[in-house]
Amino acid sequence: MKYMLLIYNNPEQQPQYGTPEFEAMMGGFFAANEKMKADGVLVDGESLNEPDTATSVRVKAGKTETMDGPFAETREYLGGYYIVDVPDLDTAVTYAEMIPSAAFGTIEVRALMDYNPAG
Amino acid sequence: MTKPAAPIAINNAIENVLRHDRGRLIAGLTTRLHDLQLAEDALQDALISAMSHWGRSGLPHSPVGWLMKVGLNKGIDRVRKGQSETRKADDLMIVSAKHAERLDDEPIPDERLRLIFACCHPVLEEKSRVALTLRTVCYLTTREIAAAFLDNDVAIGQRISRAKAKLKEAGVAFEIPDQEVWPARLDAVLSTLYLIYTVGYVSEDESDRDLAAEAMFLLRLLDRLRSDDPEIEGALALVLLTEARRKARIGTDGATVPPEAQDRSLWDTHMIREGQEILAQAVERGRPGPYQIKAAIADCHMSRPKPDWQQISLLYGSLWVHEPTPVVALNWAVVMAELGKTDLAVQKIEALGTTLKDFQPYYAAYASVLGQAGRTNESRAAYERAIELAQNSSSRRFLEKKLQQENN
Structure with missing residues (x-):
């Protein structure tokens, strides 16, 4: 089962460059990535550009409206994701815990829908 | 808003550098630090540094040069911390200062030849050579190696650690072997790479990492780093001429198809031509050897309209001089049967019976030759034994088909 770990x-x-916390965070990401790779569960992972670079698009009555900025004004933004292929949610959660951002943000774990109407 | 560090993006960039250049980095660091494990630890430290440095300023002008320089310093740090005899660290410092200066602007020398020779050193068991080469030079994970060899990854991981420790204990220098030991050392390298190739070639599952492709990469690399050795060229030609037929190897019924019965339209003519050109170049050097001869045999199997058995038999005669092994004798006997000398072939094969007991290809060859000699009952019995010993479903299916033909 594939799960997306949304960061x-x-x-x-987020820890700032030059602080020991920053070093620890980057080292933590490296370690998490290595572990996922060594365990053969890592499918994909990317970082996203900053939320203020987002463009939000809506089509209303056939007319496209674009807006600079993210969809919702919140405190926590989506900054990146991993996709892991693991047997169950519990295992997915153990990988989510390894992501350093869990310590100062939130990792949302969502299963990719395995859509099989016949099954 | 502050610009957030993009750890996964940086990690991906590092991964990308490693995918292309990890072998070169490890080779360069090992050559300077004289210890494979230390080189790997040092590179690991450098990668963690890269995460935070590149996280601020982006990728350096030469990521490989950066990692080599920082890795070397990390390695020296580790030596300093780990041992009281500071002399060794001081020696390394002098070397590294010279290298570090060079690394900034000059292209980094490719030291992978030394690394390959160390990974395939005769002090290591064959399976360890394979695992260590795949891990160190090709950057496969232990899990990927384990999957290819139907082993568990803990066992493969331990094997790799033991192999590294053994190289250190045995004081194996990371050097290109001298002229007088070159043939023996090269043979250990080529047999390792060829084994990697065959594991990939007969593998029936679609794994992420195709070992046949890794072996071709390694042989091409070897040929590039030492471009005047006819046996390296011979091994590369052999692999290309074999690989060219890979798509035709298994028929629609899932059974192995021998080269003479294959659908030739499935052969990769481009790869065949490349293999033939490399082989011709090797032969011109006038220093024949077993890999060149095996490549020539593979080439003659593809002669049109049918294999040139006469020529193949002569080539086995030459191969026998280099490799008087039971397996060569067995294959030679099969060729004799193709030339109509079935009784002689049966005799030759029977003479090998005690040495090749429980060797599946022995029974397959014996069965086929007995069939050609008209000795149907004995042929059937040999096919049955071969089927029992078959290692994979495609060769089992092939043998079952042959057995059925004998029954009819």
Whole structure:
């Protein structure tokens, strides 16, 4: 079963470059990535550009409206994701715990829908 | 808003550098630090540094040069921390200062030849050579190696650690072997790479990492780093000429198809031509050897309209001089049967019976030759034994088909 680990955090609360916390965070990401790779569960993972670079698009009555900025004004934004292929939710959660952002943000674990109407 | 570090993006960029250049980095670090495990640990430290440095300023002008320089310093740090005899660290410092300066602007020398020779050193068991080469030079994970060899990854991981420790204990220098030991050392390398190839070639599942492709990569690399050795060229040609037929190897019924019965339209003519050109170049050097001869045999199997059995038999005669092994004798006997000398072939094969007991290809060859000699009952019995010993479903299916033909 594939799960997406969505990484939400408040950019203001992320450790800043030059601090020991920053080093620990980057090292933690490296370690998490290595572990997922060594366990053969890593399918994909990407970082997203900053939320203020987002463009939100809506089509209303056939007319396209674009808006600079993210869809919703919140504190925590989607900053990146991993997709892991693991047997169950519990295992997916153990990988979510390894992501350093879990300490100052939130990792949302969502299963990719396995749509099989016949099954 | 502050620009957030993009750890996964940086990690992906690092991965990308590693995928192309990890072998070169490990080779360069090992050559300077004289210890494979230390080189790997040092590179790991450098990668963690890269995460935070590249996280701020983006990728450096030369990521490989950056990692080599930082890795070397990390390695020296580790030596300093780990041992009281500071002399060794001081020695390394002098070397590294020279290298570090060079690394900034000059292209990094490719030291992978030394690394391959160390990974395939005769002090290691064959299986360890395979695992260590795949891990160190090709950057496969232990899990991927384990999957290819139907082993568990803990066992493969331990095997790799033991192999690294053994190289250290045995004081194996990370050097290109001298002229007088070159043939023996090269043979250990080529047999390792060829084994990697065959494991990939007969593998029936679609794994992520195709070992046949890894072996071709390694042989091409070897040929590039040492471009005047006819046996390296011979091994590369052999692999290309075999690989060219890979798509035709298994028929629609799932049974193995021998080269003479294959659908030739499935052969990769481009790859065949490349293999033939490389082989011709090797032969011109006038230093024949077993890999060149095996490549020539593979080529003659593809002669039109049918294999050139006469020529193949002569080539086995030459191969026998280099490799007087039971397996060569067995294959030679099969060729004799193709030339109509079935009784002689049966005799030759029977003479091998005690040495090749329980060797599946022995019974398959014996069965086929007995069939050609008209000795149906004995042929059937040999097919049954071969089927029992078959290692994979495609060769089992092939043998069952042959047995059925004998029954009719």
